[in-house]
Amino acid sequence: MLPEVEQRLFIAQQLAAVSGEILIQYFRRSHLQGGTKIDQVSAIVTQADEEAEQAMVDLIQAQFPQDGVIREEGKNIAGKSGYTWVLDPIDGTSSFVRGLPIFATLIGLVDADMRPVLGIAHQPISGDRWQGVQGEQSNVNGIPLVNPYKASEINLTAACIVSTTPLMFTTPVQQQKMADIYRQCQRTAFGGDCFNYLSAASGWTAMPLVIVEADLNFYDFCALIPILTGANYCFTDWQGKELTPESTEVVASPNPKLHSEILAFLQ
Amino acid sequence: MLPEVEQRLFIAQQLAAVSGEILIQYFRRSHLQGGTKIDQVSAIVTQADEEAEQAMVDLIQAQFPQDGVIREEGKNIAGKSGYTWVLDPIDGTSSFVRGLPIFATLIGLVDADMRPVLGIAHQPISGDRWQGVQGEQSNVNGIPLVNPYKASEINLTAACIVSTTPLMFTTPVQQQKMADIYRQCQRTAFGGDCFNYLSAASGWTAMPLVIVEADLNFYDFCALIPILTGANYCFTDWQGKELTPESTEVVASPNPKLHSEILAFLQ
Incomplete structure (x- = not known):
């Protein structure tokens, strides 16, 4: 350091x-x-x-x-x-x-x-x-922090898709992408804010969580970046690119395989 | 007793x-x-x-x-x-x-x-x-339990509307009613399940909560009925009728004035 x-x-x-x-x-x-x-x-x-x-x-x-x-x-x-x-x-x-x-x-x-x-x-x-x-x-x-799903072969059909609120998906394009994902995944969950990321990164979840959010500000996710990446979590924007102060759409997944799978829906 | x-x-x-x-x-x-x-x-x-x-x-x-x-x-x-x-x-x-x-x-x-x-x-x-x-x-x-909003003159424009998930509103009619309410209220919040009712009934909330849910089973709300009514909370179905084992749509408000106001949207 x-x-x-x-x-x-x-x-x-x-x-x-x-x-x-x-x-x-x-x-x-x-x-x-x-x-x-x-x-x-x-x-x-x-x-x-x-x-x-x-x-x-x-x-x-x-x-x-x-x-x-x-x-x-x-x-x-x-x-x-x-x-x-x-x-x-x-x-x-x-x-x-x-x-x-x-x-x-x-x-x-x-x-x-x-x-x-x-x-x-x-x-x-x-x-x-x-x-x-x-x-x-x-x-x-x-x-x-231990990420139990780090090397898991699990795919999106077995994951829980999480967002604080569906109202954060304000555009028809975003809403369509989320509707497609909801049809594919095992469960959905709302609410939770930053606690979703923290719980996921801590390995406290009974199933793999994929967190998809939009309409965010830098202060909503900046502190989470070193926490999640230092817990082997994938955390990027919807294009799969590194998060920046200008990012508003974020996605977090427990391993690269799941991350690629969700990005295919979001890109 | x-x-x-x-x-x-x-x-x-x-x-x-x-x-x-x-x-x-x-x-x-x-x-x-x-x-x-x-x-x-x-x-x-x-x-x-x-x-x-x-x-x-x-x-x-x-x-x-x-x-x-x-x-x-x-x-x-x-x-x-x-x-x-x-x-x-x-x-x-x-x-x-x-x-x-x-x-x-x-x-x-x-x-x-x-x-x-x-x-x-x-x-x-x-x-x-x-x-x-x-x-x-x-x-x-x-x-x-203390309900600080029991006699409040506050109306729906100042309330927080809460549901565990918007996906519980499965019919177009339900979705339309909720969309109308979202335009009227101060805030929305998702997630929380039974804890929303319990927190509201306990007076733990920083603003008045009105909880609107659908697609429920009797075991989801039966135990909450005596808890909420014994805390001066209004808790009925969307028609304003007493909840029964057949009810699936519920609404809870901190006082009769707010309850009437939300029922006007739900009936």
């Missing part, structure tokens, strides 16, 4: 802790008690998001004032160090609003070429923390 | 514990290690389901041999006591296969008129247990 990355890994752990402490305060708290107005619906989520993000940005600026920040909530910050943080305080807002403990704080770090060198995902309720560093094996809570 | 129901409440608690112990053994275990064949995909889920259900049925038959059983996995058992258990060992298979800790064991009890008198929902990973008894206030882990 480069010394510049190693120093920042220490801070990344602190960012996860700081964000987690804030989110725990807001989780499963109804905001309408006390007569909140209608236009403040989901205000609690916004507040939790903004507060957690700002706490992370403050910490970055105190420790690495030259680093840039790409963030979900606030304004991006240009950097001079060659390193940029990519922050999503709550990935899984749809879970957070429902009180489901499967959201996470995503913390990515990219180099001057905008390639992810570090990724942390932190689920504050269970306390689970995933870590990926470019070129190293990923881990959850320090335990190396 | 009727003495017959009170006696069975004690057993219902034991059923939840027995099922939970089995599910914990199987959760987040990949079954493909060791060369499982392709036709055994999701075998681990089936095995967990069947084993948990059989353990519950054995316990019922030992304690109340005259009771009937309606079950997800095995053959139904006709009873003579006037009481019938309605069992779903894993509600949330789509969460279970992904390693998401938001499935639950659902245990319902209906009287001779097939009306739910008792409902238990147990999430074995967090250990959370919800309990509803006809005519009483429901609780989670012994804590009374």
Whole structure:
């Protein structure tokens, strides 16, 4: 690991802790008690998001004032160090609003070429923390991630196809591709956000998952890139190309054979 | 509470514990290690389901041999006591296969008129247990359920519409109704299964949830009826009628005003 990355890994752990402490305060708290107005619906989520993000940005600026920040909530910050943080305080807002403990704080770090060198995902309720560093094996809570389907001969007819919501497939072309895939696969599942990727990369799934998503932003998947690739997961755009800050369509599969098979539907 | 129901409440608690112990053994275990064949995909889920259900049925038959059983996995058992258990060992298979800790064991009890008198929902990973008894206030882990939106003046434009999967709306009429609702509401969320109802009934949600589902079986919602109604939640079929073993379309809302509003779209 480069010394510049190693120093920042220490801070990344602190960012996860700081964000987690804030989110725990807001989780499963109804905001309408006390007569909140209608236009403040989901205000609690916004507040939790903004507060957690700002706490992370403050910490970055105190420790690495030259680093840039790409963030979900606030304004991006240009950097001079060659390193940029990519922050999503709550990935899984749809879970957070429902009180489901499967959201996470995503913390990515990219180099001057905008390639992810570090990724942390932190689920504050269970306390689970995933870590990926470019070129190293990923881990959850320090335990190396095992991908049981890495060399499996299983094909798409036996896989579970996962997306957070079908409403992310906004174009007729995307919808047609997904309809074709649904006819081919064994099961479908919705919801889950980043937790789908993390669970899959951890080998926690009772069947092979192929995750197909669209309409994403860089902060939705940047931190997941080193985590998934360091767990032998295939993770590309729908053309099979490396993910970039401009990518919006992503697909993740447990092995190259399954990945080729799903790409044939998506390309 | 009727003495017959009170006696069975004690057993219902034991059923939840027995099922939970089995599910914990199987959760987040990949079954493909060791060369499982392709036709055994999701075998681990089936095995967990069947084993948990059989353990519950054995316990019922030992304690109340005259009771009937309606079950997800095995053959139904006709009873003579006037009481019938309605069992779903894993509600949330789509969460279970992904390693998401938001499935639950659902245990319902209906009287001779097939009306739910008792409902238990147990999430074995967090250990959370919800309990509803006809005519009483429901609780989670012994804590009374609070519905913060019970008297809220909020309307559908400020609510989050929830369904486990949009693929449960199989007819063009259902799909049209949902499309109309999606245009009206504030947010949508998918996945979650029974946990959506339980979280909503517990007041754990950051905005009011309206849950709309179709293509369900009795064991999917029977246990939820006493839990939700004992938490001041409205829970009916799409016509606004009381749920019965024949119902397949359900809708749950935090107050009568919101319920009327959503029914106008569904009827």
